[in-house]
Amino acid sequence: MKAAVLHELGSAPEYDEFPAPTGGPGNSVLRVAAAGVHHLVLLRASGRFYGGVPEVPHVVGTDGVGFTEDGQRVFFDETVGPYGAWAEQTLVRTDRLMPVAPGIDDLAAAALGNTGLVAWTALTWRARLKPGETVLVLGATGALGRIAHQAARALGAGAVVAADLPGPALDELAAEPGLTAVPFQDDPDDFAQRVIDRAGPVDVIIDPLWGLPALGAIRAARQGARLIQMGQVAAPSLDLLATDLRARAMDLRSYALFHCPFEDRRDAYLELTQSVADGKVRVDLEAVSLREVKDAWERQAGGVRRKLVLVPEPRG
Numbered sequence: 001m002k003a004a005v006l007h008e009l010g011s012a013p014e015y016d017e018f019p020a021p022t023g024g025p026g027n028s029v030l031r032v033a034a035a036g037v038h039h040l041v042l043l044r045a046s047g048r049f050y051g052g053v054p055e056v057p058h059v060v061g062t063d064g065v066g067f068t069e070d071g072q073r074v075f076f077d078e079t080v081g082p083y084g085a086w087a088e089q090t091l092v093r094t095d096r097l098m099p100v101a102p103g104i105d106d107l108a109a110a111a112l113g114n115t116g117l118v119a120w121t122a123l124t125w126r127a128r129l130k131p132g133e134t135v136l137v138l139g140a141t142g143a144l145g146r147i148a149h150q151a152a153r154a155l156g157a158g159a160v161v162a163a164d165l166p167g168p169a170l171d172e173l174a175a176e177p178g179l180t181a182v183p184f185q186d187d188p189d190d191f192a193q194r195v196i197d198r199a200g201p202v203d204v205i206i207d208p209l210w211g212l213p214a215l216g217a218i219r220a221a222r223q224g225a226r227l228i229q230m231g232q233v234a235a236p237s238l239d240l241l242a243t244d245l246r247a248r249a250m251d252l253r254s255y256a257l258f259h260c261p262f263e264d265r266r267d268a269y270l271e272l273t274q275s276v277a278d279g280k281v282r283v284d285l286e287a288v289s290l291r292e293v294k295d296a297w298e299r300q301a302g303g304v305r306r307k308l309v310l311v312p313e314p315r316g
Contacts, residue, residue, distance in 0.1 A: 006056050009046065033065045061079075116272055124271075134199055210232040285308070
C-alpha cells in the first residue's frame with residue numbers, strides 16, 4: 001500500500017510503499033478515508049516528543065476517519081504500530097473505534113481529530129466549563145483556537161473572548177456574533193485590562209501559547225478560574241509571580257489529549273461531530289492528496305491556519 005513512511009527521525013516522511021496491515025484478534029484493518037495533519041505528528045517524528053518516540057521505519061499520522069471491512073465509518077486516534085493514519089490502510093484496536101455523527105463529511109470529521117478534540121475536551125473534561133462562564137481563547141485564529149471559541153459558545157459559555165496577534169485574521173473573528181476579539185499587547189497588564197474592559201474577568205482560559213499572552217490572561221482571571229495549558233507556541237517559559245495565582249485562587253491545569261480517558265474522548269468526539277452537523281461549529285480545511293505529503297509537512301511546519309487533511313487517492 002501507499003503511505004507516508006518515516007525512515008529517519010528528524011526528517012520528513014516519504015510517499016512510499018509499506019506492507020499492508022493484516023488483522024488479528026482484537027484489531028481491525030481500516031480503509032483510511034481522510035487523516036488530519038497536526039503539529040503533534042511533526043513533533044513525534046522529530047524524536048523530541050516527551051510522550052515517547054516510535055521506532056523507524058513507521059507510518060506517521062495520529063488519527064483519521066476510515067471504514068471497517070463491513071463498511072462502518074469510524075474515527076480513530078490510536079493506531080497499532082508501525083501503522084499510522086497517513087496511509088491507504090491502517091490498523092486499530094477494535095475497542096478503540098469511535099462513532100462519527102451522521103451529517104458530517106469525511107474531510108470535516110478527520111479535521112476535527114487532534115486539534116478539534118483537544119479543544120472540546122479541554123473545555124468539557126479538563127476545565128469542566130459551566131453554562132454562563134466566560135472563556136478566553138489564546139491563539140484564537142489558529143486551528144485549535146478556531147474550534148475552541150466555537151465550542152465554548154456551543155457548550156453554553158456566557159461570553160467568549162478571542163485573543164491573538166492583531167491583523168486580518170483577528171479582525172475577521174471580531175465580526176462574528178457572540179465573540180469578543182482582543183489583540184495581544186506587549187504589556188501583559190494592558191492586555192489583561194483590555195479583556196476585563198470588554199468582557200469582564202474570565203473563568204476559563206484555553207492556552208496553547210504560554211509566555212506573555214498567558215501571563216496577561218492570568219491577570220484577567222476571576223476568582224477560581226482555570227487555565228488549561230496545552231502548548232508553548234509563544235514561549236517555553238514565563239516569569240510568573242506566585243501571588244498571581246494565589247490572589248485568584250486559580251487552578252493551573254496542564255493538558256494533552258492522551259490524558260483524557262478513551263470513553264470521554266469517544267463521547268466528546270461524537271458531540272463535536274454532531275455540533276458540526278448541526279451547524280454550531282464550522283471547520284476551515286483544505287484537502288491534500290497523500291502523495292503530496294511533503295508539501296503538507298512543510299506547510300504545517302511553517303504554520304497554517306486552515307486545517308490540512310490528507311486524502312489517499314482511490315485505486316482503480
